[in-house]
Amino acid sequence: MALTPTYSDRPRVLVVGGGYVGLYTAFKLQKKIAKSGGIVTLVDPLPYMTYQPFLPEVAGGNIEARHAVVSHRRHLLETELIQGSVTGIDHENRTAVIAPADGGAPIELPYHDVVVAAGAITRTFPIKGLAESGIGLKSIEEAVALRNQVLSLIEQASTETDPAQRRRALTFVVVGGGFAGIETIAELEDMARAAVKLNDRVDQSELRFVLVEAMGRIMPEVTEAQALWVVEHLRSRGVEVLLNTSLDNAEGKFIKLINLPDKSVAQEFDAETLIWTAGVMANPMVRSTDFPIEPRGRVSVNAQLQVSGEFGVIENAWAAGDVAAVPDVTGGLPDGTCVPNAQHAVRQAKRLAKNLWASRFNKPLKGYKHKNLGAVAGFGEWKGVAKIMGIQLKGAPAWLAHRGYHGLAMPTVERKFRVLMDWFIAMFTGRDLTQLENLADPRGSFVAAATPKPKPAAAAPAAPAEAPKAEAPKAEAPKAEAPKAESPAAPTGAPKAQVREEATAAN
Structure with a gap:
């Protein structure tokens, strides 16, 4: 007998997305809403929240992949969880349409309040070959795949006799000079150097790392002097840093780079690994709602994190994080909104939860206000850069600040402990340099073993050497x-x- 899933009929706070904003909003509201007779429902295609600042360290083998994510099921015990994607919101009728992750029939879910926290996705451009040759670094799966790919290519190159194929395997390109791109190329370069030390058939000089940035400088979050230091630091490690340069083509993993603004050819070469970290954009699902959308594709909200447009506040609708254009009264981007980072998202989620609860009792709502404390970045073991409340750090002090800040910012005590243990163990044992093969086809070896083998061909009736004796x-x-x-009666022995x-x- 087929079972039909049942969903609560209590007044619902629907949280769309399970990232920073979704996780913290649900966590802060679930008990209060439950006690008042309602329920919090969180919808996300994934069963976990990903702490994205740790993705470069996961790719670099310093943090176990599962420790950089937070389970919804374990930590949202009083929240109704639905694994799927919200494909449409009709706020006028207070309903949302959900496509289950398992491909089941769409679900139409009523709600009282809705929190749009769908986050951001990787922003790409129509570059030939990018979709076929590139990989991003926005998910835990991408980080794991990158780690395995880099280590596997080093192993493959160690037995490759064709010089061109060897160069192709040992060339790694990162497009995007923001925090994500810089941390990614630095962690991977650090890991690759450590892996090559264990392989006598590959020389350190064969590794090639290329950073491509379209702007004239990297890391706009730090000072210009610090950005210049980072470029010098990377180049001292052998990383090619190409500023004012853009990716023009990547068909067949043949990389074509052009100079900006004259668009002349800068370099052309083969590379097996192309990593794209050139920015993010608001989740396009918001265009399937009846909420006002600003020019950059984000939901328009006021300082209280209520969805609002030219006709004023839309009741019972809230949004925050990367998917929302949250006003920054302290001074943010040129358009006056908060930058899309974890520091703002976590704090906005807490303010949103308080304001939503206060609105139930017609209490005054407070506006979101937070001055950015600075930025920290890690470039591999004992290397980094930071700007904290005006104080500039580089090298080991910045690396320690990076780990200290993100260790505290990692959601839940349980995950904090796991990450700290990863770091502690790595201090004595080094990075984990073991690649996991065949993750894309885990059943391959079993299928080969379980597939019936063809029977061997029947043996020839007589050996070729004895053929003449048989013919005579x-x-x-x-x-x-x-x-x-x-003579029928003759003895048979005579013939x-x-x-x-x-x-x-x-x-």
Whole structure:
């Protein structure tokens, strides 16, 4: 008998997305809403929240992949969880349409309040070959795949005799000079150097790392002097830093780079690994709602994190994080909104939860206000850069600040402990340099073992060397048969002896 899933009929706070904003909003509201007779429902295609600042360290083998994510099911015990994607919101009728992750029939879910927290996706451009050759670094799956790919390519190159194929395997390109791109190329370069030390068939000089940035500088979050230091630091490690340069083509993993603004060819070469970290954009699902959308594709909200447009506030609709254009009264981007980072998202989620709860009792709502404390970045073991409340750090102090800040910012005590243990163990044992193969086809070896093998062909009736002996009697067969016809009573042994003698004579 088929079972039909049942969903609560209590007044619902629908949270769309399970990232920073979704996780913290649900966590802060679930008990209060439950006590008031309602329920919080969180919808996300994934069963976990990903702490994205740790993705470069996951790719670099310093943090176990599962420790950089937070389970919804484990930590949102009083929240109704639905694994799927919201494909449409009709706020006028207070309903949302959900496509289950397992491909089941769409679900139409009523709600009282809705929190749009769908986050951002990777922003790409129509570059030929990018979709086929590139990989991003926005998910835990991408980080794991990158780690395995880099380590596997080093192993493959160690037995490759074709110089061109060897260069292709050991060339790694990162497009995007923001925090994500810089941390990614630095962590991967650090890991690759450590892996090559264990492989005598590959020389350090064969590794090639290329950073491509379309702007004239990298990392706009830090000072210009610090950005220049980072470029010098990377180049001292052998990383090619190409500023004012853009990716023009990547078909067949043949990389074509052009200079900006004259668009002349800068470099052309083969590279097996192309990593795209050139920015993010608001989740396009918001265009399937009846909410006001600003020019950059984000939901328009006021300082209280209520969805609002030219006709004022839309009741019972809230949004925050990367998917929302949250006003920054302290001074943010040129358009006056908060930058899309984890620091703002976590704090906005807490303010949103308080304001939503206060609105139930018609209490005054407070506006979101937070001055950015700065930025920290890690470039591999004991290397980094930071700007914290105006204080500039680089090298080991910045690296320690990076780990200290993100260790505290990682959601839940349980995950904090796991990450700290990863770091502690790595201090004594180093990075984990073991790649996991065949993740894309885990059943391959089993299928090969379980597939019936064809039966071996039947053996030949006689060995070729003895063929002449078999043929000789056949040639003299008429002489052997003659005595039988003329004298039936003759002993049978006579003809056989005669045949043997004739066969001997023939040989």
